[in-house]
Amino acid sequence: AQSVTQLGSHVSVSEGALVLLRCNYSSSVPPYLFWYVQYPNQGLQLLLKYTSAATLVKGINGFEAEFKKSETSFHLTKPSAHMSDAAEYFCAVTHSSNTGKLIFGQGTTLQVKP
């Protein structure tokens, strides 16, 4: 069975500080991993995805994530937080059945303080 765990339901950083959102996964097959962002009252937008081509993945808005198989992790980082980064972030892994299903973590709300 596959699962995703996001450590920390709320993360607060100061503007300009490093953003680190943690994601650990469990998968019986080589995983395809995603980070999605949800701004208030909006749908989910893809930030970045891991497909095994490269372990360090760069996404939109300056975010990146590193796939570490030994740690079963796919943490999301950004060197310098902006106020506009305040949102909810979801880590997800594709289901092994290849039927269009994603398994989501519980989500992490990022607060950015001025």
Place this chain on the structure above:
Amino acid sequence: NAGVTQTPKFQVLKTGQSMTLQCAQDMNHEYMSWYRQDPGMGLRLIHYSVGAGITDQGEVPNGYNVSRSTTEDFPLRLLSAAPSQTSVYFCASSRPRTSENTGELFFGEGSRLTVL
């Protein structure tokens, strides 16, 4: 580009009423799915479809029905609404995962449902 379109965006129901949430996609995606989002629980899969005429249950299917008569449309029906179905509902579509496609989901903007 419309992508995935959901209607209505907001709805208030009374317990026992029925309604249908509409979802349409114009990307010719084979796969479509419905998720519900509740605080602290992430997104949970309600029903999904791998093509016209084919549907299956997800993690939390009770109280919901779906059908897929065309590639484009995937409506979600609440048969007899309950307060526990108060949630934000998201429809999504995707292509099959292949060596050239990651199978990422494309989401609609959501439908916020309140059941009194």
